Structures are given as C-alpha cells and as structure tokens.
Amino acid sequence: MKKTRIHLLSAIVALLLLYSCTQFMQDLSNTVATSPAGLTENEAAAGIKEALIKGITEGVNIVSVVDGYFKNAEIKIPFPPEAANIESKLRAVGLGNQVDNAILSINRAAEDAAKEAKPIFVAAIKGLTISDAIGIVKGQENAATLYLQRTTTPELKARFEPVISNSLNKVNATKYWSDLINAYNKIPFVEKMNPNLAGYVTDEAIEGLFVMIAKEELKIRKDPVARTTELLKKVFSNQ
Numbered sequence: 001m002k003k004t005r006i007h008l009l010s011a012i013v014a015l016l017l018l019y020s021c022t023q024f025m026q027d028l029s030n031t032v033a034t035s036p037a038g039l040t041e042n043e044a045a046a047g048i049k050e051a052l053i054k055g056i057t058e059g060v061n062i063v064s065v066v067d068g069y070f071k072n073a074e075i076k077i078p079f080p081p082e083a084a085n086i087e088s089k090l091r092a093v094g095l096g097n098q099v100d101n102a103i104l105s106i107n108r109a110a111e112d113a114a115k116e117a118k119p120i121f122v123a124a125i126k127g128l129t130i131s132d133a134i135g136i137v138k139g140q141e142n143a144a145t146l147y148l149q150r151t152t153t154p155e156l157k158a159r160f161e162p163v164i165s166n167s168l169n170k171v172n173a174t175k176y177w178s179d180l181i182n183a184y185n186k187i188p189f190v191e192k193m194n195p196n197l198a199g200y201v202t203d204e205a206i207e208g209l210f211v212m213i214a215k216e217e218l219k220i221r222k223d224p225v226a227r228t229t230e231l232l233k234k235v236f237s238n239q
Contacts, residue, residue, distance in 0.1 A: 045133035049125050052144050055216035056121045062212050064114035070107035075208030077107050080200045086184045086193060095183060102180055105173035106197070110205035112167040113160065117209055120159055124152045141221055145214040153206065161202040168198060 062068055069075055079087040079099070090099050128147075136143045168174045177197050185192045 041130045041134060044137050045128060045130045048133040048136050048144060049128055051217065051220050052125045052128075052148065053122065055144065055213045055220065056118060056125075056148075058216045059209060059212035060114055060118050063208060064111055066108075066111060068114065069110045069205070069208055070104060072208075075204075075211050077103070077110055077201060077204040077208070079103060080197075083193065085190075086180070089187055089190065090180060090184055093183075093187065095180065098176065098180055098183075102173065102176040105171045105176050106168070106201055108171040109164060109167035109173050110201055110208065112171060113163040113205060114209060116163045117156060117160065117206075120152055120156050121148060124148060124155075127151070141218050142214045144217050145210055148213065149210055156206055157202055160206060161198055164202045164205060165198045168201065173197070173201075 063072070063075065069077055079102075087099055090096070125148075132147060136147055140146075165174075168177075174197070181194050184190065185194075
C-alpha cells in the first residue's frame with residue numbers, strides 16, 4: 001500500500017512538471033509570435049533609443065524657437081488657472097496690454113529654456129533596459145513618451161525650474177508679472193495673491209514638451225517616411 005502511494009505521488013508530480021513545461025513553452029511561443037518579425041532584443045533596444053532621441057530632438061527643436069510655445073495652440077502657456085481672477089480684473093481696469101505682455105513673456109521664457117531639456121532626456125534614454133525597449137515596441141502609440149515622463153519628470157522639474165527662473169528674468173517676464181500682481185493687489189476689496197510663476201511655467205513647459213514628443217513618436221510609428229534609418233524601419237515595420 002505504501003509503495004502504491006509513492007508511485008501515485010510520483011505520477012502526480014510528473015504530470016505537474018509536464019504541465020508546467022507545456023505551459024512555459026506555450027507562453028514562450030506566444031511571446032515570440034507577438035514580437036516584430038526578425039527583431040532581436042538588442043535591435044529593439046537600439047531602435048527605441050534611436051526613435052526617442054529623434055523624437056526628443058524634433059520636439060525640442062519645435063518648441064525652443066520664437067513662438068514655439070506662444071503660437072502653438074496645443075501648448076501655449078496661459079495665465080495660471082488660480083490667477084484667472086487676477087487676469088479678468090486687470091483687463092477690466094484697462095491693463096489688458098500688460099496682461100498680454102506677461103503672457104507673451106511667460107511663453108518666451110519656456111521657449112528659451114526648452115533646449116536645456118535635451119540632455120536630461122538623453123540621460124534617461126541611456127538607462128533604457130532591453131525589457132523596457134521590448135515593452136515600448138509592443139506598447140501603445142505613446143509608450144515611449146510615457147516611459148520618458150515616468151523616468152525623467154522629477155529630475156526635469158528639479159533642473160528645469162532654475163533655468164525657467166533665469167529665462168523669466170531674461171525676457172522680463174518676472175517684472176511684468178510683479179507689476180501685474182502689484183497692480184492687482186492695489187484694487188480695493190480683492191484677496192491678495194502672488195502665485196508661484198516659476199513653478200507654474202516649469203510644469204506647463206514640461207507638459208508642452210511631452211505633447212510634442214508624443215506627436216513625434218506617433219509620426220515614427222504611423223508614418224514610414226518618418227523612419228529615416230533602416231533600424232527604425234525594421235523596429236516599427238509591424239506597428
């Protein structure tokens with residue numbers, strides 16, 4: 001009876017092992033079947049890095065010129081939402097031109113600072129693992145942009161805000177803003193305000209950069225003409 005139990009236990013273990021191996025081979029087969037044809041892991045990683053650098057370069061080039069933010073309706077930086085009341089009251093008392101100058105200078109500061117973002121993005125790309133690359137190749141149309149947002153946003157904010165502050169001073173945005181806030185705070189019966197301009201412009205500038213990078217990523221995924229190298233063509237041919 002004891003031997004029979006041992007034989008039965010051995011048979012159960014063998015069946016479990018056989019099932020596990022079969023399931024593993026099925027999972028592996030599914031993974032291979034859903035990978036881009038003929039694409040090695042190293043090629044996937046290299047292709048994604050190339051695509052990211054291309055998207056970053058194009059995105060930064062678009063926004064870091066005069067009117068790169070200001071005349072782009074998708075990413076133009078308006079008055080801070082918490083300062084909307086300030087804007088409406090200032091326009092009501094005849095300071096509309098000064099408000100417009102402040103908005104223009106805010107966007108000029110973002111344009112001036114945007115070029116500083118590229119090295120931060122490139123550093124994040126260098127840390128891209130093969131697993132990350134495979135996930136991006138097989139991911140949604142903005143998977144690379146989401147990767148950059150996840151891996152660079154904290155450092156981007158930390159390094160970008162001083163650049164933004166400097167740019168705000170350089171283009172006189174800080175002066176325009178201070179003059180407006182002072183004028184607003186002199187209006188009778190209003191709640192005194194002084195929103196953090198540098199922090200706000202930093203967040204908006206970074207968000208605008210990611211909007212443009214996402215557009216460049218989509219272009220590479222969807223438009224064969226945008227795949228300017230053989231590696232990009234191979235990596236994204238099945239997208």
